[in-house]
Amino acid sequence: MYPKQKNNTKTVCFLPLLVSFLVIGCKDSKEKINIEKGQELFTSVGCATCHSLSxxxxxxxxxxxxxxxKTKVIRNDKEYSFIIDKNYIKKxxxxxxxxxxxxxxxxxxxKPSLTNFEVDCITNYLLSINNTSKE
Ligand code: HEC
Structure with missing residues (x-):
């Protein structure tokens, strides 16, 4: 391994580039899968039977x-008013x-039985349709 010093230098320069491409590439495709998977889950898990999107x-x-x-909720028998954000939807x-x-x-x-990843997918999906409906 060590005698091939020239090749090693090339690899050392190339590796960080490759890793950053991979990271950026994965991030993009993961976000896309999230929303599509969330849309699928919304129907398959049964959310759509109680929640319309219209x-x-x-x-x-x-x-x-x-x-x-703005929403008003009851928590521990007390009323709270606030603006709905991502955290509220996820929670x-x-x-x-x-x-x-x-x-x-x-x-x-x-209470639905979903993994963290599935909850993130559905949350992202709901955020995506909330954003587009405002345009
Ligand atoms: C049996 C009917 C039913 C099912 C199935 C159901 N929900 Fe709900 N959901 C409700 C009701 C009723 C409320 C309001 C009362 C409460 O929060 O318990 C609610 C509240 C919510 C809220 C808060 C909305 C707001 O305006 O405050 C979100 C977000 C939500 N549900 C998402 C989902 C998702 C995602 C699924 C599927 C995993 C799902 N629900 C499945 C009946 C349902």
Missing amino acids: GDKLYGPSLNSILGT SIIDPDYEKPILFKSNKMP
Whole structure:
């Protein structure tokens, strides 16, 4: 290995370049898979039976234009008002009973059994349709 010093220098220069291309490449394709996978999961896991993406209220709130809107929730019997952000959406999926929108306080969302990755996919998907619906 050591006698081939010239080749080694080449590899040393080339490697960081290769690694950074790989990292950038993976990041891009992973984000894409996230949204597509999230869209798939939204239907296959059953979210769509309770949540429309058209603005219609079903058993649960419509989810296509909630990002950035004001909401009122109940948490531990107290009312809180705030603007819906990514964290709220994610938390609502992971732990539906943590806080409930007042308008839907008597309806119950079952806690879905999803991996962290799946929750991220669905959250990203919901964010993507929330962003486009505002344009
Ligand atoms: C059985 C019906 C039902 C199913 C299935 C269901 N939800 Fe819900 N969801 C609700 C109800 C009811 C609420 C409001 C009350 C609450 O938070 O418990 C809610 C609240 C939410 C909220 C917060 C919305 C807001 O405006 O505050 C999000 C986000 C959400 N659900 C996403 C999902 C996702 C993603 C899935 C699928 C993994 C899912 N839900 C499955 C009924 C359901």
